[in-house]
Amino acid sequence: MESDRTGQGPQDEPMQDNSSVEAAAPDAKRKGLSATAKRNLLIGLILIVIGVGVWFARYKTYGQYFQETDDAQIQADAVAIAPKVSGYVKEVLVQDNQDVEAGTPLVRIDARDYDAKVAQAQAQIAQANAAMENAKASISEQKAAIEQAQAQLASARAKAAHDTAEVARYTPLVASGAERKDQLDQLRLAARQSAEQVRQQQAALVLQQRRVATMEAQVRQAEAQGQGAKAQLDAADVDRGATLVTAPMKGRVGDKTVQTGQFVQAGTRLMSVVPLTKLYVTANFKETQLALMRPGQPAKIAVDALGGTEIDGRVESLSPGTGAQFSILPPENATGNFTKIVQRVPVRLAIEAPASARKLLVPGLSVTVTVDTRSAKGDLGKIEDDQKAIEAKQGN
Numbered sequence: 001m002e003s004d005r006t007g008q009g010p011q012d013e014p015m016q017d018n019s020s021v022e023a024a025a026p027d028a029k030r031k032g033l034s035a036t037a038k039r040n041l042l043i044g045l046i047l048i049v050i051g052v053g054v055w056f057a058r059y060k061t062y063g064q065y066f067q068e069t070d071d072a073q074i075q076a077d078a079v080a081i082a083p084k085v086s087g088y089v090k091e092v093l094v095q096d097n098q099d100v101e102a103g104t105p106l107v108r109i110d111a112r113d114y115d116a117k118v119a120q121a122q123a124q125i126a127q128a129n130a131a132m133e134n135a136k137a138s139i140s141e142q143k144a145a146i147e148q149a150q151a152q153l154a155s156a157r158a159k160a161a162h163d164t165a166e167v168a169r170y171t172p173l174v175a176s177g178a179e180r181k182d183q184l185d186q187l188r189l190a191a192r193q194s195a196e197q198v199r200q201q202q203a204a205l206v207l208q209q210r211r212v213a214t215m216e217a218q219v220r221q222a223e224a225q226g227q228g229a230k231a232q233l234d235a236a237d238v239d240r241g242a243t244l245v246t247a248p249m250k251g252r253v254g255d256k257t258v259q260t261g262q263f264v265q266a267g268t269r270l271m272s273v274v275p276l277t278k279l280y281v282t283a284n285f286k287e288t289q290l291a292l293m294r295p296g297q298p299a300k301i302a303v304d305a306l307g308g309t310e311i312d313g314r315v316e317s318l319s320p321g322t323g324a325q326f327s328i329l330p331p332e333n334a335t336g337n338f339t340k341i342v343q344r345v346p347v348r349l350a351i352e353a354p355a356s357a358r359k360l361l362v363p364g365l366s367v368t369v370t371v372d373t374r375s376a377k378g379d380l381g382k383i384e385d386d387q388k389a390i391e392a393k394q395g396n
Helices: 002-061 112-176 181-241 379-395
Strands: 066-075 079-081 087-092 105-109 244-246 251-254 271-274 280-286 298-303 309-318 344-352 366-372
Touching: 112 181, 280 366, 298 344, 344 366
Parallel strands: none
Antiparallel strands: 066 280, 066 366, 079 271, 087 105, 105 244, 251 271, 280 344, 298 309, 298 366, 309 344
16 A cells, blocks of 8 residues: 555656646746737837827818718709690690700690780781771871861952952042942941951861861870780780790700690699709808808719719809708797707809719719818918907007
8 A cells, every 4th residue: 555655656746747837838828928919009009199190190281171061962953844824735745854955845835815815916906007097097188178278268368358448448438428338338248247257267277277186196096006906916926925835944854744635824833944964062061161161162072873983073152141041930049948059051062073974963962072171271360360450459
């Protein structure tokens, strides 16, 4: 028993030595991995610091001047097509999504009612012209009657002068007894009758002359009626021409709701014409992004429908108010429960894309807009300097 224990003793000791060596080896490995991790961590921290420094330098010199928003859409000033006159639609001349040129016929309205109005106006013109010619003919006849009255007046005056002369000649003869008094009385009666005849002829001449003025007024009345009828003809002709509805500009037909045989009222919306060659972008930037934004600055427009492909653009104008100010119910902040919210201002941008990209764009597409405002980076400093100058001037 003792020999066995003594025999086992030497075997047990080496086993204890091997276990201690194996335990020491992992400790050494753990110490080696810890140093490597520290070195890698240090390198990573240095790279992060360098990256942050590069990002900060780039942001201060470059990035802070680029303002971006995804609250933007492509838009176009589409025209709602509506007839000027009422009537039944005789023919629809275009299809949905059809490209049209300016002046292309779109819809034809039955024009028979307006043809009748044109004919009626033409008849009124003819009637007024006939009345005017009749009045002019009456004036010509009246001038002849005036000449006749003038001749009769001249004859009456000649006879009155002769009778007056006879009275003057017989008066001394009767006084001397050479002629009878009854003869002188007859001459005096004839002279009075001749004078009365002169007055009658004068009155007749005045009457005939006044009739000319009345007839000239009739001529002017007929001319006025003719002018009124011509105005009615022009209006009827315009209405008749309006039965053919044409495209006001080059574009594409959209949202067509009219059908052949439909009765349409004046002003009823029939379709829209979208000018695809005059597209633009409306981007709603936050008010905190507008300090350096100016018309004419370049921009990049990423179109979602083109897989994020960027096209060039340029700032055209800034809205004179925020979107909330032009809403149907603008906010009233004087109610006492005010909560400050960052407002957005619509900015209009022109699209400067090639024809290959422009033909794929339609109103309503979502885009992301980035505006380069570096051209105005000195404006804020100038504003501050001007404000300090004003304050200094007020202090003095």
